Amino acid sequence: xxxxxxxxxxxxxxxxxxxxxxxxxxxxxxxxxxxxxxxxxxxxxxxxxxxxxxxxxxxxxxxxxxxxxxxxxxxxxxxxxxxxxxxxxxxxxxxxxxxxxxxxxxxxxxxxxxxx
Numbered sequence: 001x002x003x004x005x006x007x008x009x010x011x012x013x014x015x016x017x018x019x020x021x022x023x024x025x026x027x028x029x030x031x032x033x034x035x036x037x038x039x040x041x042x043x044x045x046x047x048x049x050x051x052x053x054x055x056x057x058x059x060x061x062x063x064x065x066x067x068x069x070x071x072x073x074x075x076x077x078x079x080x081x082x083x084x085x086x087x088x089x090x091x092x093x094x095x096x097x098x099x100x101x102x103x104x105x106x107x108x109x110x111x112x113x114x115x116x
Contacts, residue, residue: 022028026039039045072078 022035027035027037029035
């Protein structure tokens with residue numbers, strides 16, 4: 001075999017190795033020679049993508065809970081519920097005020113005049 005034949009065989013083998021590596025990495029070439037990344041579809045990549053989706057779903061749920069905590073106690077309805085709850089507790093005459101909204105409650109019951 002001549003030296004040029006050996007060089008040609010080595011070049012073809014190296015070209016084949018490079019093309020195989022590109023295919024495994026998810027890189028394809030069109031007829032114009034433009035390379036495009038299409039991704040891989042092996043089991044490890046799919047498992048990793050599924051794990052990321054599950055984690056994103058958990059983070060979204062946690063964010064919704066935090067948003068609800070941040071907004072529920074600061075809304076007008078929550079303040080009104082806390083005020084009504086405080087009035088009920090004051091009318092009952094309990095010494096320990098009940099508050100779930102962080103709004104301080106008065107412990108002295110308000111006296112109302114009753115008209116008869």
